[in-house]
Amino acid sequence: MNSGQAMVLQVDRLRKSFGSVVAVDGISFDVAQGEVFTIIGPNGAGKTTTLEMIEGMQKPDDGTITILGDSWSSRARSIKMRIGVQPQSSALFDLLTVEENLDVFASFYERQRPVEEIMRLINLTDHRDKRVKTLSGGQKQRLAIGLAMVNDPEIIFLDEPTTGLDPQARRNIWDIVLKLKELGKTTILTTHYMEEAEKLSDRVCIVDQGKIIAIDTPKALIGRLTKEREIHLTFTGGAAQAAEAEGIARTTEAVTSVSRDGEHLIVCSTRPEQTLYRLFGYTTEQEVQVEQVSIREMSLEDVFIAFTGKEWRD
């Protein structure tokens, strides 16, 4: 986060329980103007409850929310005019067209962004006269994001905008989020897709069981992991060659573990470049052919596993 940027949202020690279930257990973070800020976590982690408290739809048991300098208790109307919340698909008017839905939602606000511009932004201009009930799941989600834009808000909240969509439809939503960023908007979204968080976000807040387990840029989070990398090699000459290379790998500095499955060799190293250099020195000298070589990239999924000790499940 750039310290020169204005904070548009400050969340401090938020708590919310439902009976004996602690849904949100002391969550604090700040969001700067223009950021794409993603709250990610497994099912039931407390993402929606956190978002709904910030959106003013649920009252926290404890903690404070300052949004665009205001609080819900003193300036609710002003906040509502300046934020945009993606409605549930079920809130769309099924029998009205895309354009009519946007017009109806826009009529609730004094400040408006031209509907024409929103339809371009959500790539639905060609479908403007289609009734909502005839739209695909992805198109409905895009319209829902458009409805969050009608008052030209400064902050836009998207709760799992891509859940249940196919990969192409998800990418179409990602394009919209990136366009919102170009427009200088702040976007706060939730997801349980790690890949999505990694691609879209300036910063990611990983939550589990109502608590933040890590918060930073995707790059910094991944950088915090061990420097160990997995090198995968496949030998054209088969298992015998792989076994010989396995012997070399085992005596190579910085290698922490080696395993072999037939002609495939997996070498874990804290200095992968040097390890590869040594292995290629051997293969060149012995004229051994390597069919395939790769170094596995670390992802946010690895961050989750490292921080919680649990497997990530979408």
Ligand SMILES: Nc1ncnc2c1ncn2[C@@H]1O[C@H](COP(=O)(O)OP(=O)(O)OP(=O)(O)O)[C@@H](O)[C@H]1O
């Ligand atoms: N209205 C409610 N009444 C009772 N329990 C609730 C209510 N809303 C949420 N919870 C519980 O609070 C916890 C957090 O739920 P929340 O919906 O915030 O999680 P989430 O991270 O958004 O999950 P998902 O990805 O499944 O939407 C869960 O255990 C959930 O069952």
